[in-house]
Amino acid sequence: MLELRTVTAGYDRRAPVFRDVSLSVAPGEAVGLLGPSGCGKSTLARVAALLHRPDAGALVLDGTPVRRWRHGAPRALRTAFGVVFQQARLSADPRLTLADLVAEPLRATGRRAQAADRVAELAATVGLTTDLLSRRPHEVSDGQLQRACLARALVLRPRWLVCDEMTAMLDASTTAALVRVVEDYRAGTGAGLLAVGHDRVLLDRWCDRTVEWASVVPTTRN
Amino acid sequence: MTGPTPVPSVPPVLSVHGLSVRFRMPGGRRVAAVTDARFDVAAGECLALIGESGCGKSVLASALLGLLPGNAQTAGRALLGDLDLLAADERTFARTVRGRLIGLVPQSPAAHLTPVRTIRSQVEETVAELTGVRGRTALREAAEAAAERAAFPVDHLDRHPHELSGGLAQRAATALALVGDAPLLLADEPTTGLDRDLVDHTVDELRRHVDKGGSRALLMITHDLAAAERIADRVAVMYAGRVVELADATAFFGPPGPRHPYSRGLLDALPDRAFVPIPGLPPELGALPDGCAFAARCDRASDACATLPPLRGEVACHHPHAALTEAVDRA
Numbered sequence: 221m222l223e224l225r226t227v228t229a230g231y232d233r234r235a236p237v238f239r240d241v242s243l244s245v246a247p248g249e250a251v252g253l254l255g256p257s258g259c260g261k262s263t264l265a266r267v268a269a270l271l272h273r274p275d276a277g278a279l280v281l282d283g284t285p286v287r288r289w290r291h292g293a294p295r296a297l298r299t300a301f302g303v304v305f306q307q308a309r310l311s312a313d314p315r316l317t318l319a320d321l322v323a324e325p326l327r328a329t330g331r332r333a334q335a336a337d338r339v340a341e342l343a344a345t346v347g348l349t350t351d352l353l354s355r356r357p358h359e360v361s362d363g364q365l366q367r368a369c370l371a372r373a374l375v376l377r378p379r380w381l382v383c384d385e386m387t388a389m390l391d392a393s394t395t396a397a398l399v400r401v402v403e404d405y406r407a408g409t410g411a412g413l414l415a416v417g418h419d420r421v422l423l424d425r426w427c428d429r430t431v432e433w434a435s436v437v438p439t440t441r442n
Numbered sequence: 443m444t445g446p447t448p449v450p451s452v453p454p455v456l457s458v459h460g461l462s463v464r465f466r467m468p469g470g471r472r473v474a475a476v477t478d479a480r481f482d483v484a485a486g487e488c489l490a491l492i493g494e495s496g497c498g499k500s501v502l503a504s505a506l507l508g509l510l511p512g513n514a515q516t517a518g519r520a521l522l523g524d525l526d527l528l529a530a531d532e533r534t535f536a537r538t539v540r541g542r543l544i545g546l547v548p549q550s551p552a553a554h555l556t557p558v559r560t561i562r563s564q565v566e567e568t569v570a571e572l573t574g575v576r577g578r579t580a581l582r583e584a585a586e587a588a589a590e591r592a593a594f595p596v597d598h599l600d601r602h603p604h605e606l607s608g609g610l611a612q613r614a615a616t617a618l619a620l621v622g623d624a625p626l627l628l629a630d631e632p633t634t635g636l637d638r639d640l641v642d643h644t645v646d647e648l649r650r651h652v653d654k655g656g657s658r659a660l661l662m663i664t665h666d667l668a669a670a671e672r673i674a675d676r677v678a679v680m681y682a683g684r685v686v687e688l689a690d691a692t693a694f695f696g697p698p699g700p701r702h703p704y705s706r707g708l709l710d711a712l713p714d715r716a717f718v719p720i721p722g723l724p725p726e727l728g729a730l731p732d733g734c735a736f737a738a739r740c741d742r743a744s745d746a747c748a749t750l751p752p753l754r755g756e757v758a759c760h761h762p763h764a765a766l767t768e769a770v771d772r773a
Contacts (some may be wrong), residue, residue, distance in 0.1 A: 257608055257637045306635070347723060361496035364723070388635055391494045391665035392711040397719035418637035425713040 221246055222268065222380055222412060227277035229267050230260075236275055237263045243414075243436050247379070250406065250413040252423030255433030262306075262384050265416045269303045269382040299329060302373030302411075306385035308365040312357045318368040319343075319353040325376050342371040346401050363394035370398055374405055381406070383415045387422065399426050453523075454482035455625050455659035456506075460518035461528065463501050463510065473728040475501040477683045478518070480753070483626070486656040488649060490674035490691070491663045492708070494724055498683040499663045500549075503630045506661075507544060508535035522626060541572050545619035547629035547648065551611040555603040561614045562599035565589060565621070572622040592617035593647060609640045613647070620651060627651060629662040633669050641669050649673040667712060671695045679705045682725050682735035686758045693765075701762040704736045734760065 223244040230236030237260040245251045245268075255261040266272035267279060273289040280286070281297065288294065305311040312321055322342055323335040343353055346367040357365050366386070373381065381402060387395040403426075406413060417423050423430045463476040476498045483489045493499055504510050506520055506527050520527040522543055530539065540546070548554035556564055565585040569575055575584045586596050594613040603611055612632065619627060629648055633641040645662070649672075652660045664670055670677060670691070677694045679687040679702060687694075687702040700706050707720035722739040725731065731738070737747035742761040751758045 256639065349723065351726075352723075361494075363495050389495075392667055392708055393494060393720040395719075396711040396713070396717050399717070400719060419713070420638070422713040425717055 221280070221282055222414070223278075223280040224264070224268060225278045225280060227264070227267055227274045227279065229263055229272060229274040229277075233275055238437055240277065240438050241436050243268075243431065245380070245412045245414050247412050248406070248410045249429075250403075250415065250427040252427035252430035253414060253416045253433065253436070254418065254420055254423055254430050255416075256418060259433045261416045261433055265303075265382050265384040265414065268414055269301045269380075270298060271303070295329065299325070299376045300379045302376070302378035302381045304366070304370050304373045304381070304383045304386045306388050308362055308369045308389070309357065311369055312365055314357050317354055317356055318348065318360065318365075321357075321368050322353075322371045322375055325372060329376065338375055339371075342375060345374075345404075346371045347397060363390050366390060366394070366398065370401060374401075377409060379409075379411050381411055381413045383413065383417075385417050386415070388417065388419075395422070452485065454484045455522070456483045456661065457521040458482070458518070459521070461502065461505065461520055462517040463498070463505050464515045464517075465511075466513045466515065467728065471728050474683050474730055475514075475727055476505065478753075479680075479683075479685050481678050481685060481688060483659040483661050485625070485659055486652060487675045488652055488660040488662060488673050489676050489678060490670035491661065491678045491680060492665060492667060492670050493680035494708075495665060496724060496727070497680045498727065499665075499680055500630055502680075503628055503661075503663055506628060507540060507546060508532060541568070541619075541622040541624065543622075543624050544626045544628050545622055545624040547616050547619045547627060547632045549631040549634055551615035552603060552608075554615050555611065557603050560600050560602055561589075561594070561606070565599070565614075565617055568618050568621045588617050588621050589614075591620055591651075608636055609643060612636070612640070612644050616644075616647065616651075625658055627658060627660045629660065629664075631664055631666075632662065633664065633666050638668075641666065642672065645669045645673045667695075667708065679708070682730060683727055684735070684758065685753060686736070688753070688756045698765055699763065701757040701765060702736075702759050703740045703742050703761070703763070706763060707739075734758075 221244060224242055226240045226242055228236045228239045241264060253261055263272060267274050270286060270289050270293045278285045319339050322339045326332060326335045326338060348367050352360055352364055387398060405411065415423060415427055458479055458481050461476060461479040465473040465475055467473055479502060481489065491499055505516055508530060516528045518528060562585055565588050566581045569584045569588060570581055575581055589596055589599055592613045594610065594617050598610060606614065633644055636644060648660055652658050674691040677689050677691050678685050681704050687700060687705050689700060694700050700709060710716040710718050711720060720739055725735050733748040734751050737743040746760040751760045
């Protein structure tokens with residue numbers, strides 16, 4: 221169980237982006253979080269993926285509160301999360317080939333030996349050809365790069381997936397293809413999903429339940 | 443969808459004939475970014491050019507604005523009135539085309555606006571450059587009028603771009619595009635990354651500027667099919683650099699549906715339809731097959747598809763869906 225309990229987070233303690241937000245995702249469950257741009261849903265996704273320390277409240281993972289964040293989080297915890305961001309261009313090191321990009325988490329966790337096999341397997345899963353794997357980000361389209369970023373998120377076989385507007389920049393066919401990859405992975409592994417977005421039609425179709433941002437934020441005290 | 447039907451006797455605002463763009467790459471490679479594109483856009487009409495990312499849509503826009511890089515070669519004609527945009531030189535583009543004959547609504551207003559200057563100063567500069575208005579007070583009034591035309595709140599004019607929401611930044615960019623009163627509005631992915639309400643709002647405003655007066659035309663380049671459905675009169679579908687289908691928007695999104703298998707695949711991928719992706723990836727523009735570029739991903743492909751299908755009537759396909767099959771099936 222992934223639980224956010226009355227989390228307050230932001231980039232300035234005096235003016236948090238949101239206060240007292242609670243949300244939970246059960247193992248194997250797909251939860252869509254729907255909100256307009258600028259509401260703070262991406263910050264919430266970062267907290268849920270251990271990428272941002274909240275100012276108050278707790279992130280509870282399978283009953284254990286998370287105490288350390290970002291690079292400080294224990295590896296077993298960090299690698300339990302796969303994250304896909306909205307802007308593939310900004311989340312891909314421009315110096316790496318797509319193959320190296322996908323293999324990076326394996327290298328970072330001392331599993332270099334598995335890299336060749338896993339990359340080949342995942343490339344087939346996300347629909348990247350061998351020819352594309354040898355290219356760098358500037359040589360591929362947004363859709364192709366996002367396919368690589370999704371493969372990178374899956375390479376360590378995470379128990380939780382956090383997709384922050386994963387498809388907002390993509391065309392309809394690539395969107396449907398990537399959602400299918402995520403759902404096939406979840407069907408095979410029982411991973412839980414938090415999908416953040418602003419497209420109600422997409423999230424309703426994709427997720428078990430869609431939660432409105434307004435319903436996770438307590439009514440503002442005035 | 444409510445635009446006036448183009449009258450045949452009135453020449454179109456933009457007429458593109460056989461437009462091709464090739465990029466010469468290192469090592470003698472050539473990339474066929476756009477091949478033999480042809481379409482018209484009439485006054486009062488919105489044509490949506492749709493297709494996957496990397497299909498050549500934005501290259502086509504750059505060609506119309508004279509913004510192609512030095513290694514590009516063009517062929518064909520793109521007539522805007524009497525002017526052939528593909529034969530025009532940089533001086534013509536700078537002095538008569540950009541802003542005056544073609545107003546560009548950019549993909550990313552945050553990147554299009556100058557970050558260190560207020561919106562007011564940018565609108566005033568554009569007004570001074572593109573119109574005869576002179577003098578501080580007159581410029582100030584003209585800039586405020588320009589902001590109002592794009593529904594940009596006048597009390598936000600003294601803000602810098604980073605102080606605006608995505609929707610307001612988009613309106614500021616639209617205000618700049620409208621200043622020159624250009625007959626052609628060219629919107630290049632105007633809704634990328636915006637949320638649904640803002641998308642609706644942005645495209646509705648573009649539509650409004652086309653409807654007002656009826657002399658302006660809108661070419662909207664987009665991969666957002668919902669945005670296209672909302673405002674387009676006609677749809678041009680691009681695949682691997684070619685226009686593979688030209689259709690009336692009502693028929694395309696409505697019961698008869700698209701005729702090209704690729705267009706069908708795009709619509710079927712929508713989450714409110716089948717939500718099924720088109721198998722495979724688009725081909726590389728540097729290594730296109732000799733025949734139909736979609737054949738490798740198409741469930742209707744046959745031996746005939748080894749030869750290139752010409753754009754016959756409204757669709758470039760050897761095995762198009764019949765114009766009314768589905769409607770008849772449903773009846």
